[in-house]
Amino acid sequence: MATSKDFHDYVMEQLSHVGEVSSRKMMGEYCVYYRGKMVAELCDNQLLLKPTPAVLRLLPDAPRAYPYEGSRTLMAVVDDMENTELLRSVLAAMYDELPAPKKKA
Numbered sequence: 001m002a003t004s005k006d007f008h009d010y011v012m013e014q015l016s017h018v019g020e021v022s023s024r025k026m027m028g029e030y031c032v033y034y035r036g037k038m039v040a041e042l043c044d045n046q047l048l049l050k051p052t053p054a055v056l057r058l059l060p061d062a063p064r065a066y067p068y069e070g071s072r073t074l075m076a077v078v079d080d081m082e083n084t085e086l087l088r089s090v091l092a093a094m095y096d097e098l099p100a101p102k103k104k105a
Helices: 005-016 053-058 084-095
Strands: 021-026 029-034 037-043 046-049 075-078
Touching (some): 005 021, 037 084
Antiparallel strands (some): 021 029
């Protein structure tokens, strides 16, 4: 099941309170970027954060899910998207743990 446009718009509205956030549609789902770094995916109407040490520390009880069948990355599911302070803390903490975006040739 692909992520609905309504769910995408809702999540992006919530994340807009956090800072510089954007998304890119990929095969019916979306990649979510914070300050140019990919931090999450929207899959099956769920916000899934990359499992960085900060995410695992700040969201220890968050359910885990695979973004798609065959994925090897178990990601943290965000249930409370209206808690913008928590989202701001998590994204800021994980930002330094993620690699810089690759430069396009």
